[in-house]
Amino acid sequence: MLDFEKVVENLVRTRNLEREDILNVFKAVVEDAVKKYYNTNVEFQMGKEMKVIVYKKVVRKVNDPANEISIQEAKKYDFQVIEGSEVKVPIPLENLPRAVVYRIRDKFLEKLKDREKQIILMDFSKRIGQIVRGKVQRINKKDNSVILAIERSDAEGKLSLNEMLPSEFEKIKQGETKKAVIIGIDEKEKYVLLSRTHPDFLKKLLEEEIAEILDGTVEIKQVARIPGKRSKVAVFSRETRIDPVAVVVGIKGTRLNPIQKELEGEKIDIVKWDPDIIKFSVNALQNPHIITAYKLEDKIYVVVEDEHIGEVKGSEGLNVILASKLIGKDIVILGLLEYSKPKNVVTIIEIQKQFPVSVVELLRNNGLYSFNEEPTLASLYNIGLDEKTALKLIEFIEEKLNE
Numbered sequence: 182m183l184d185f186e187k188v189v190e191n192l193v194r195t196r197n198l199e200r201e202d203i204l205n206v207f208k209a210v211v212e213d214a215v216k217k218y219y220n221t222n223v224e225f226q227m228g229k230e231m232k233v234i235v236y237k238k239v240v241r242k243v244n245d246p247a248n249e250i251s252i253q254e255a256k257k258y259d260f261q262v263i264e265g266s267e268v269k270v271p272i273p274l275e276n277l278p279r280a281v282v283y284r285i286r287d288k289f290l291e292k293l294k295d296r297e298k299q300i301i302l303m304d305f306s307k308r309i310g311q312i313v314r315g316k317v318q319r320i321n322k323k324d325n326s327v328i329l330a331i332e333r334s335d336a337e338g339k340l341s342l343n344e345m346l347p348s349e350f351e352k353i354k355q356g357e358t359k360k361a362v363i364i365g366i367d368e369k370e371k372y373v374l375l376s377r378t379h380p381d382f383l384k385k386l387l388e389e390e391i392a393e394i395l396d397g398t399v400e401i402k403q404v405a406r407i408p409g410k411r412s413k414v415a416v417f418s419r420e421t422r423i424d425p426v427a428v429v430v431g432i433k434g435t436r437l438n439p440i441q442k443e444l445e446g447e448k449i450d451i452v453k454w455d456p457d458i459i460k461f462s463v464n465a466l467q468n469p470h471i472i473t474a475y476k477l478e479d480k481i482y483v484v485v486e487d488e489h490i491g492e493v494k495g496s497e498g499l500n501v502i503l504a505s506k507l508i509g510k511d512i513v514i515l516g517l518l519e520y521s522k523p524k525n526v527v528t529i530i531e532i533q534k535q536f537p538v539s540v541v542e543l544l545r546n547n548g549l550y551s552f553n554e555e556p557t558l559a560s561l562y563n564i565g566l567d568e569k570t571a572l573k574l575i576e577f578i579e580e581k582l583n584e
Contacts, residue, residue, distance in 0.1 A: 185231070189203050189204070192293070196293065196297055197297055197300055197301065197335075198293065198296060198297060198300070202296055202300075203293070204227065206289065206292045206293055206296055207289055208225050208227060209292070210285055210288045210289045210292055211225045211233065211274070211285055212224070212225045212233075213288070214281050214284040214285045214288060215233045215235065215272075215277065215281060217284075218247065218278065218280065218281045218284075219235050219237075219247050219248055220247070220248060221235060221236045221237065221248055222236045223235050223236065224269075226271075230273065231273070231274045232271045232272060232273050232274060233271070233272045233274065233277065234269045234270070234271055234272075235269070235270045235271075235272055236267045236268070236269060236270075237249060237250040237255070237267065237268055237270050238250070238265070238266075238267055239251075239252055239255045239262050239263065239264055239265065239266050239267070239268055240252075240264065240265075241264055250268060250270060252264055255268040255270075258270055258271075295371075297335070298335075298336075298371045299368075299371075301334065301335055301336045302336070302366050302368060302371060302373065305334075305336060305363060305366060305373045306365075306366045308363050309363050309364065309365065310362065310363065310381050310385070311362065311363050311385065312360055312361070312362050312363075312382070312385040312386070312389065313331050313332065313338065313360070313361060313362075313363060313373075313375070314331070314332045314358055314359070314360050315329025315330055315331040315332060315338050315358065315359060315361070315375075316329060316330050316332070316356060316357070316358050317329055317353060317354065317355050317356060317357050317358075317359060318330045318337065318355070319355070320353060320355060324341075324342075325341075325342040325350055326339055326340060326341050326342065327339070327340040327345070327350070327353055327359075328340075328372070329359060329361070329375065331373060332358075336373050337371070337372055337373065338361065338363075338372060338373040338374070338375040339367065339370070339372040339373070339374055339375060340359070340361060340375050340376070340377065341374075343378070344361075344364070344374075344375060344376035344377060344378055344379070345377055345378065346377055346378060346408050346409040346444065346445045346447070347408065347409040347410075347445075348409075348445075349377070349409075349445065359377070360377070360382075360386075360443060361375035361376055361377050361382065362375065362376055362377075362379055362381050362382040362385055363375060364376045364379055364381075377408070377444075378406070378408035378409075379406075380404035380405065380406050380412075381404075383404055383406060383412055383414065383440070383444070383449070384401050384404050384414075386440045386443060386444075387401060387414065387429065387440065388401075390436060390439060390440055391428070391429055391436055393423075393428050393429075394416075394429070398418060398420065398423065398428070399416050399417070399418050399423070399425045399428050399429060400416065400417050400418065400419075400425075401414060401415070401416055402415040402416065402417050402454040403415040403454065403507050403508075403509075404507075405503045405504075405506035405507040406447075406503075407499060407502070407503060408444075408447065409444070409445055409446075409447055410447060410448070410499060411447065411448045411449075411450070411499050411500075411503060412444075412447055412448070412449050412450065412503065413449075413450045413451075413452055413465060413503045413504065413506075413507045414429070414449065414450070414451050414452070415452050415453070415454035415461070415464075415465070415507055416428075416429055416451060416452070416453065416454060417453070417454040425453060425454075426451050426452065426453050429451045430451050437449050437451070450467060450503070452464045452465050452467060452507070455548070457548060458476060458481065458508060458510070459474050459475065459476060459481065459548065459550055459551060460548035460550075461508050462474055462481045462483065462504065462508050462510075462512055463483070463548065463550065465503075465504035465507045465508055465512075466483065466493060466500060466501065466504045466512070467500075468485070468489070468492065468493045468500075470485050470486055470489035470492065470493060471483055471484070471485055471493070471550075472484045472485055472486065472517065472529065472530065473528040473529040473530050473550045473551055474550040474551060475523060475526045475528050475550065475551035475553075476526075476551075476553070477523050477524075477526065479510060479511075480510060480511045480512070480513055481508065481510055481511070481512045481513070482512075482513050482515055482523070483512055483513070483514050483515065484515045484516075484517060484520050484528070484530065485514060485515070485516065485517070486516070486517055487516035487517055487518055490514055490516050493514055494514055501514055525553065525582060526551050526552070526553055526582075527551065527552045527577075527578045527581040527582060528550065528551040528552075529541055529544060529545060529549075529550055529551065531581055532544065532574070532577070532578075535577055536570075536573075536574065536577075540566065540570060540574070543564055543565055543566065544564070547564040549564070552578050552582075553582075554582070555575050555578050555579045555582070556574075556575060556578065558571055558572070558575065561574060561575070
């Protein structure tokens with residue numbers, strides 16, 4: 182028992198395991214190995230002397246010593262036994278057959294490794310959303326996956342094909358280091374599941390690179406990605422003196438360069454988040470040719486000059502697709518020729534027919550592209566309209582809403 186205690190102490194010291202874990206694994210392994218050898222019920226008693234209790238059938242003539250015991254021998258353990266009953270026969274651990282001992286040793290080490298992996302995975306399950314680095318250990322051509330040895334741990338991470346950037350699998354090399362975000366745990370295969378395409382990967386890369394995001398000065402509100410092609414990130418700062426977009430982009434985009442390099446050249450648009458869905462939609466599209474925008478039912482309609490429709494939608498429609506993902510609503514791009522006044526909404530298009538360009542530009546510059554209800558006098562004062570013009574505008578909007 183002394184030797185076993187030393188073994189346990191050494192395992193506790195050198196492995197990521199508690200004493201109770203080790204003892205439970207050992208008990209289960211011993212009982213399983215002995216049960217398979219004797220093909221009967223067994224118990225394992227751990228105390229000053231470790232021994233296995235084997236249930237043997239009491240017989241007059243023994244043909245199977247592993248499972249049978251003579252009446253005379255059985256009476257040493259239970260004086261009242263009768264033929265056909267079962268008796269508990271204690272076997273000291275050191276007296277077990279050599280084949281059983283070897284099986285216990287091998288299975289014990291195997292199960293300890295499994296338990297270690299399980300504990301490591303449990304730890305990683307609490308770190309979902311964090312970035313890790315890992316060296317490419319294996320490239321699996323069968324299922325097009327990559328196994329990484331995660332730095333500063335004994336864990337392995339798995340990058341599936343759909344969690345890698347386009348064409349990344351074909352270029353990946355054994356031994357190179359990759360960053361990825363933790364998205365889950367595969368308990369069966371004992372892998373940490375990783376991704377380089379998840380929106381959280383871009384979010385965490387920005388946090389790593391830009392101190393103002395990490396310290397909370399600038400907040401990332403939303404991320405939308407088409408991995409390897411283009412992404413949009415909505416940022417916000419509660420400090421009005423700070424331009425969150427300029428902070429994140431840096432001079433001539435220098436702060437985004439290392440992130441784009443990590444993402445194989447993925448274009449990153451940084452846009453200003455706004456609680457007003459119309460302002461946010463316009464910001465997300467990032468185009469100067471927007472005439473007006475309004476909400477109808479659960480969609481956002483954006484009107485542009487007909488010759489600029491393709492530009493606003495972007496190559497392959499990516500600009501409007503990503504903007505829709507970012508705001509969480511479908512954005513519909515309309516040309517001016519197909520626009521007709523929506524019901525229960527007054528847009529800048531109606532207003533510009535009755536008011537000077539200076540008023541229209543003031544509304545547009547302040548994100549007031551449309552009205553679903555009459556604005557307050559105070560809100561119009563705040564953007565710089567005089568009382569006479571503000572009252573006239575309120576009257577006009579009220580009239581149009583009631584048509």
